[in-house]
Amino acid sequence: DIQMTQSPSSLSASVGDRVTITCRASQSISSYLNWYQQKAGKAPKLLISDASSLQSGVPSRFSGSGSGTDFTLTISSLQPEDFATYYCQQSYSTPPTFGPGTKVDI
Amino acid sequence: QVQLVQSGAEVRKPGASVKVSCKASGFTFTNYYIHWVRQAPGQGLEWMGIINISAGTTNNAQKFQGRLTMTRDTSTSTVYMELSSLRSEDTAVYYCTRSGYYPRFDYWGQGTLVTVSS
Numbered sequence: 299d300i301q302m303t304q305s306p307s308s309l310s311a312s313v314g315d316r317v318t319i320t321c322r323a324s325q326s327i328s329s330y331l332n333w334y335q336q337k338a339g340k341a342p343k344l345l346i347s348d349a350s351s352l353q354s355g356v357p358s359r360f361s362g363s364g365s366g367t368d369f370t371l372t373i374s375s376l377q378p379e380d381f382a383t384y385y386c387q388q389s390y391s392t393p394p395t396f397g398p399g400t401k402v403d404i
Numbered sequence: 405q406v407q408l409v410q411s412g413a414e415v416r417k418p419g420a421s422v423k424v425s426c427k428a429s430g431f432t433f434t435n436y437y438i439h440w441v442r443q444a445p446g447q448g449l450e451w452m453g454i455i456n457i458s459a460g461t462t463n464n465a466q467k468f469q470g471r472l473t474m475t476r477d478t479s480t481s482t483v484y485m486e487l488s489s490l491r492s493e494d495t496a497v498y499y500c501t502r503s504g505y506y507p508r509f510d511y512w513g514q515g516t517l518v519t520v521s522s
Contacts, residue, residue: 315497330506332508332509334449334509336449341499341501341511341512341513341514341515342449342499342509343512344508344509344510347432347508347510348508364504385449386446386505387449387509389503389506389507389508392463393451393465393466394439394453394507395451396447396448396449396450396451397448399449399501
């Protein structure tokens with residue numbers, strides 16, 4: 299199985315901050331990397347697929363980059379509704395695996 | 405609009421089984437795959453398995469081999485996930501989620517809490 303790691307595991311930020319979350323795969327996954335946002339008590343929401351494709355309706359302050367083993371999710375200007383936990387997930391091979399998550403709080 | 409609506413919370417004793425349903429609407433059911441992902445309290449997301457709605461074939465994560473059964477009813481656009489031989493570590497929220505050929509999970513059910521306790 300492909301192992302996914304994320305850093306940091308948590309971070310504290312303020313409204314308006316630029317936030318960067320890193321995800322690393324244990325082997326090359328090309329661009330088969332997705333990012334999800336999960337708020338407390340809710341199902342995850344797909345933000346970005348294939349490393350950099352923003353899903354419809356997702357604000358443009360979210361962006362993704364990377365390929366191979368190293369990927370980044372960036373929030374350019376953090377908004378109050380962005381405080382949540384973010385997960386990366388590889389869709390390169392079965393089983394699909396998730397990173398452990400990064401909690402973004404105030 | 406696309407919706408996945410799951411059945412309600414369940415409580416089971418260790419050793420019992422639980423069956424959770426996931427009713428789909430707003431899309432052509434047989435064109436997609438349904439996955440099950442679970443989340444233990446305060447923990448991350450764990451993929452459990454996939455069912456090919458068109459073919460009815462399934463593939464489970466190794467750790468659930470022999471305990472996890474997924475079925476579908478195309479007449480009602482519903483998928484079922486049954487987990488047997490429950491133990492306390494199976495206490496979690498169970499989600500159904502949709503994907504195309506590649507497992508990008510674009511729509512999710514609301515989640516079903518399964519509590520395993522004696």
